Amino acid sequence: MRQEIPTLKKMAKLLGYSTSTISRALNNHPDISPNTSSKVKALAKKLNYMPNIFAKGFRTQKTNIIGVIVPTIITHFTSTIIKQILLQAEQRGYKVIISETNNNIEKEAEILQTMLQFGVDGILMSLSKNTKNINPILNILKQKPLILFDKVSNKIPCTQIVIDEEEAAFNAIEHLINLGRKKIAIIKEFEHSYNSEKRFQGYLKALKKHNIAIDDKLIISTDDISLEKGKLLTNQLLSLKEKPDAIFSITDSAAIGVIKTLKKFKIAVPQEIAVVGFSNSKNATIIEPNLTTVDQPGGRIGEIAVKLLVEEIESTKAVLASKTIEIKTNLIIRESSLSHS
Amino acid sequence: MRQEIPTLKKMAKLLGYSTSTISRALNNHPDISPNTSSKVKALAKKLNYMPNIFAKGFRTQKTNIIGVIVPTIITHFTSTIIKQILLQAEQRGYKVIISETNNNIEKEAEILQTMLQFGVDGILMSLSKNTKNINPILNILKQKPLILFDKVSNKIPCTQIVIDEEEAAFNAIEHLINLGRKKIAIIKEFEHSYNSEKRFQGYLKALKKHNIAIDDKLIISTDDISLEKGKLLTNQLLSLKEKPDAIFSITDSAAIGVIKTLKKFKIAVPQEIAVVGFSNSKNATIIEPNLTTVDQPGGRIGEIAVKLLVEEIESTKAVLASKTIEIKTNLIIRESSLSHS
């Protein structure tokens, strides 16, 4: 199955030069005469020569491979990030290896090891939902550049790229308040989720700014924030004496669950209860009424992540200042929170 | 930034053995006494030794990396396949490198080269929409195992894994016929799409079996089969004198566009016009009425693809018989094609 693969040695024999000359000719070393150089390059082209990456990586300890670790690739947001990571990495001459943790923390540590073993030049990582033991990550950080994105942790001293979750939620809530809503419910995750907590802070901040009292009964937490849960929790909210006049869900899918049950009970959206989601998933424009939601520019995250990582990889400095970059979001206002005329 | 990485040599020095002994001990070579072996393994564990994959790959010409090439990862179907590829590959000790072609054929050829250069042991590939020049692929095939999935071509002599498109479409159409529909429209892609053509064959086959005349005006082709196109083409269908009583779309997203315009014109779905899609995307259960659609088991595809590829990689035979595997689909019947009581 395998055909003859050209190496420096074979080309050297063919041309009567040493391997060093061939190598230098291909790498535009000044020591090589234009004459020789062109001959070598012609032959290389003819044989379709490609340096053996493993010999090269072995020698130079550089693989031009970036490792990417995410909980799951299957969400629209994540795949948008990855798409851009692939593109940007390629433009810079890097390949990308991807692994999923599926929110399994043992797996996470294991994957980090494997990544190292595969000689990645750097790692882009989005944390598992419940990463507690950050030692494996700190360990990696001693050996290779590592950048966190989306699901991050301020306990890890490295560059981090996140969306401005708090401001995003704040804007969403303020939008609802501007519609005249005062009993705004929130469906969020339990405390261990970084993103959820940040969004909750934004929620609180907006209410506080507009002097709206916080009602604990309107704050609902769950650990698996899915469409089904959205439905269930809406039932719970509708059973309150003081029903909410708006529901903010930390997630589009749960928000869609909310809308579905509201429709089931013939509750007008947004007239009686307005709904706002988070993610700007494709589904947001499928559901009727179309869902108001926060658009997170996943592409930007991927783009910046690669840019900064490659900078770290190619930097000669031992330690770089780590920064946290917050990407701004856009509130996309649709029917589910329209102030109807 | 880099800390001391243990190598065979260093461990040899530490224990007073030669590197060969260390290597053999770790690889369970029978020449090594149990005593020595356990000592070596203990040290290796203590130092968290991991073989340098590049030295190893360099030596053995095996990288344990699988290359995956797809048009885009961003669809639900593709990411389902990839998720399973990642899982299965990992279980077999392989890493996965992913590249997108974005349906760009020059890029496709380029990526194939890069994959080779990165020393992948084998390639899993889904063709671009308009791959014409298959020479680069045939070339790769001479050097490394390659398996096609989803978007395939029978001009390439290798193992292929597809869903049974024809049967899937056939079942969908027959389902509509059993509902008493006789004027069944189809929205498909232009001829160059393998999947679309197969589905179209299934459509024709079902009509023929049930002696329903084929009406060219009900056969609509487009090259970009999106939600928006679905809307547009529905307008076209509604302007016919003989309106269809069912619409089969090659794609869920277009099918959703169909439903949206039908609703806009207050045409009852499924009572007046039934709609069936293809993919079983998440959206299918968001739209109301819920969309009847064909579920394609992406996971199975990924699973089988990895299994077969690894078999080829690890096989000693020069040439393996290439087979085509067709995965069966399920028609998920939902509201959009319900026979209402």
Add this chain to the structure above:
DNA sequence: ATCGTTCCCGCAATCGTTTGCGGTAATTAT
């Protein structure tokens, strides 16, 4: 004619691991 440069190029080591071969010591057989 001599010395100093410059221009090209080859030698050989190196990276970490694997592996064929050979060698020594211990064990067993005779």
Add this chain to the structure above:
DNA sequence: ATAATTACCGCAAACGATTGCGGGAACGAT
């Protein structure tokens, strides 16, 4: 006690590419 076998282990080469160093030839300057 000697020979034959076995059990363990080390030597050294090899994989392909890079690179410091050194060296010969050609050239120009004096």
